[in-house]
Amino acid sequence: MIKQAPDAWQEIRDAVRALCAEFPDEYHRKIDEQRAYPEAFVNALTKAGWLAAMIPAEYGGSGLGLTEATVVMEEINRSGGNSGACHGQMYNMGTLLRHGSRAQKELYLPKIASGEWRLQSMGVTEPSTGTDTTRIKTTAVKKGDRYVINGQKVWISRVQHSDWMILLARTTPLADVKKKSEGMSIFMVDLRQAEKSGLTVRPIPNMVNHETNELFFENLEIPEENLIGQEGQGFKYILDGLNAERTLIAAECIGDGYWFVDRVTKYVSERVVFGRPIGQNQGVQFPIAESYIEVEAANLMRYKACALFDAGKPCGAEANMAKYLAAKASWEAANACIQFHGGFGFANEYDVERKFRETRLYQVAPISTNLILSYVAEHLLGLPRSF
Ligand SMILES: Cc1cc2nc3c(=O)[nH]c(=O)nc-3n(C[C@H](O)[C@H](O)[C@H](O)COP(=O)(O)OP(=O)(O)OC[C@H]3O[C@@H](n4cnc5c(N)ncnc54)[C@H](O)[C@@H]3O)c2cc1C
Numbered sequence: 001m002i003k004q005a006p007d008a009w010q011e012i013r014d015a016v017r018a019l020c021a022e023f024p025d026e027y028h029r030k031i032d033e034q035r036a037y038p039e040a041f042v043n044a045l046t047k048a049g050w051l052a053a054m055i056p057a058e059y060g061g062s063g064l065g066l067t068e069a070t071v072v073m074e075e076i077n078r079s080g081g082n083s084g085a086c087h088g089q090m091y092n093m094g095t096l097l098r099h100g101s102r103a104q105k106e107l108y109l110p111k112i113a114s115g116e117w118r119l120q121s122m123g124v125t126e127p128s129t130g131t132d133t134t135r136i137k138t139t140a141v142k143k144g145d146r147y148v149i150n151g152q153k154v155w156i157s158r159v160q161h162s163d164w165m166i167l168l169a170r171t172t173p174l175a176d177v178k179k180k181s182e183g184m185s186i187f188m189v190d191l192r193q194a195e196k197s198g199l200t201v202r203p204i205p206n207m208v209n210h211e212t213n214e215l216f217f218e219n220l221e222i223p224e225e226n227l228i229g230q231e232g233q234g235f236k237y238i239l240d241g242l243n244a245e246r247t248l249i250a251a252e253c254i255g256d257g258y259w260f261v262d263r264v265t266k267y268v269s270e271r272v273v274f275g276r277p278i279g280q281n282q283g284v285q286f287p288i289a290e291s292y293i294e295v296e297a298a299n300l301m302r303y304k305a306c307a308l309f310d311a312g313k314p315c316g317a318e319a320n321m322a323k324y325l326a327a328k329a330s331w332e333a334a335n336a337c338i339q340f341h342g343g344f345g346f347a348n349e350y351d352v353e354r355k356f357r358e359t360r361l362y363q364v365a366p367i368s369t370n371l372i373l374s375y376v377a378e379h380l381l382g383l384p385r386s387f
Contacts, residue, residue, distance in 0.1 A: 001262050002292070009071040016072050019048055020079030025351050028081055032209045032354050037161050042086045043115070045076075051089050052113035056097070059105060060113030065310035066244055070251035070302065077255030080351060082358050084210050087252065088120035088158050091245040092166050095122075095186070099229035099237045108164070108188070120162035121191070123215060124238060127154040131371055132387075133168075134180040134235065138217060140169035140187065146221045147171075147187065149198070153215040155365070159201050160211055165189045168238055171231050186234035188226040197221065208357050243319040245366055247305045250319075253326035254302060256359040257295035260333035263352065264288055268340050284340055291333035298325035317380055324372045327362040334359050 007013075023041045031038045045051050053069045055061020069090050073083040089112065096108055096119070111117040129135040138151025149169055159165060165188075172183030195201060198220030201213050229237055265288060268279030278284050301322040308315035334356045338345035345352045363369050377383040 002258060002265070009068060012068055012071050013075055015048075016050060016075040017079065019044055019050075020076060020081060023079070023081060025080050029348060029351055029354065033348065035205075035209050037211055038081070038085050039161075041081065042161075045072075045086060046115035046118075049113075051086055051115075052093075054090055054093060054097070055109050055113045059109035061109070065306070066247060067303070067306035067310055069244075070248055070306055073248050074251040074255035077252045078258050079255075080259060080355070082209070083248075083252045083255075084208070084358065084361070085158070085161075086120065087248055088122060088162070089118065090248055091241050092119045092122055094244050095166055095237055095241040096188075096228065098240060099186075099233075103225075104188070104228065117163040118158075118161065119164045119166070120158035121156060121165035122238075122241075123153045123156045123165050123167040123189075125153060125155050127152060127214075131368065133238075134184070135174065136168065136170055136184065138167075138169045139173075140171050140185060140222075142171070142224070143221075145224050147224060147227070149187075149189075149217040149220040149222065151217050153217075155204065155212050156215050157210060157212045159191060159213045159215065160203070162191060165191055166228070166238075168234050171234075177232075181235045183232050184234040185231045186228045186237055187222055188228060189220075189222060190226075194220055194222075208361055210358075210361070242366070243305070243309060243315050246319040246323040247302060247309060247315075249362055249366065250298065250302045250305070250322035250326035253323075253330035253359060253362050254295055254299050256355060257291065257298070257326070257330040257333045259355060260330065260337035260352075260359075261288060261292045261295065263350075264333075264337040264340050267344075271342075278340065287332075287336040288340070291329065291336050294325070294329035294332055298322065298329045301325050317376070320367075320372045320375050323362075323367070324369060327359075327369065330359045331363060 049062055050072045052061035053064045053072055057063040073087055076083045093112060112119050126136050140147040140149050167187045167189045168184055170183055171185040174180060177183035198218050200216040203213050268284050269277055271278050301318060305315050305318035305322045308318055338352050338356050341350060341352050344350050374386055378385050
């Protein structure tokens, strides 16, 4: 394993590592082969309180910051696991915490902290609009004391393993708002109840073992008290949560990056070809060293984003850049890892191909690399808006 001096979060790292050690490679490999959900692993994380890290103590959580939450996610991925099964709760909970009413927080947060309820899903993306979120077509129309939901979502993760979902829907038609970002609202959707009364869930088989789905809403009625914050302000609320999401994903990629560097370093030190370890060749050493440098550099931006977020300061630029750098670094490390494992990189039992698939996702979701570049060009460099 790469030698690293203990940092300020060593206690958290050691505790999460100890828990993850109970779920070795074979566990994650089997779950991947079966396309199953890592139920026992997620339950153990919940029981130990890690998935309630950011819930304030008054609601039963541990009241930690984003920095600590990212350390938890990093360690899961560094251990060979995949935080994708459970990271939703960290940022979804933040949306509820920042914009929910006192009554909503008292209702949901203690139950989420205790593990009775999971809030792992967020429904934003739609098939016909993609990244152009303000054009979403799912509508929520107020009828008496209820909202009636109609429309469709795609790629909505963990719906089958969550009790609640935060849903973004249009409450005022696009044609009737001054700014296209207005007129959307967010709601808490009770998933098991919804499936009996207007929500159809269709799983999407995909390249990674990531439970994700198409959702069809047909006159789904939800009580008005499930609206979070003010009607019409939902897009802004979702954007607030995205900085946390991006920083958490950056930390997961950093965990992946270290995992790839650890594994490939060990392998090339032991694998002998032409009478010497392959790691003695500079052609093998350099891409690994380069990956390590890039992971370390991305890590600095991740901590910068975390520090700003935890201080309540704007961190959009840093969160986006951390996610960009970390996703790129983990992907380069993944390439070096699979390359220098030769044929064995493709064998399931080495876990490299699984982690390779898993880390590739983060160039596309939850935001594509191009959209981050576009954000930097427009918002940081002042270049003309391209869309
Ligand atoms: C496994 C998985 C899980 C997901 N989970 C969730 C979830 O839980 N909830 C949720 O709401 N969504 C989820 N998503 C959706 C994800 O956020 C989107 O896939 C992502 O934002 C890209 O949107 P899109 O797929 O519609 O791509 P599109 O918007 O169609 O874009 C396709 C590609 O075109 C390029 N592109 C598009 N517009 C531009 C532009 N203006 N300039 C330059 N390049 C551009 C980008 O490279 C992009 O990758 C998930 C996706 C996947 C694959």
